[in-house]
Each structure stands twice: as C-alpha cells, then as structure tokens.
Amino acid sequence: MNATEIAKLQTYLQKLFSNDALEVKARVNLTDSVEVFLKGEHIGLIYKDEDEGETSYDFQMAILDFDLE
Secondary structure (H helix, E strand, C coil): CCHHHHHHHHHHHHHHCCCCCEEEEEECCEEEEEEEEECCEEEEEEEEEEECCEEEEEEECCCCHHHHC
C-alpha cells in the first residue's frame, strides 16, 4: 500500500473508533498489508484485496484468551 492509502486508513480508523491514538504503519518489504497500533502496541493487520475491479481492506486482530480475564 502506498502512503496515501495508509493515511486514509488511519484517518478512517481514528474517526470510526473516536481514537487518535490509532496508527497505521507500513510493513517492511510487504506491500499487501499494514500494521495497526494503539498507543504504540501492535493490535492487528489490515490486508488489501483487489478483486474484479473492487478494492477492500480486511482488518485482522487476534485476541488471546488470557487477555479476556
């Protein structure tokens, strides 16, 4: 993903969750996905999918069982 897409994703997530502490950053040597951070802590990945002329973004976040306690 390019810098423009990354900035748009970050702005979207910050507005959606009303949280300016969310950051979206490029991954080293990978262009199909970006990392999502909250207050400096990695919370997930966003993957870009292009199919039949349409582009979508898939946010993936793992939640560990001990985090729920």
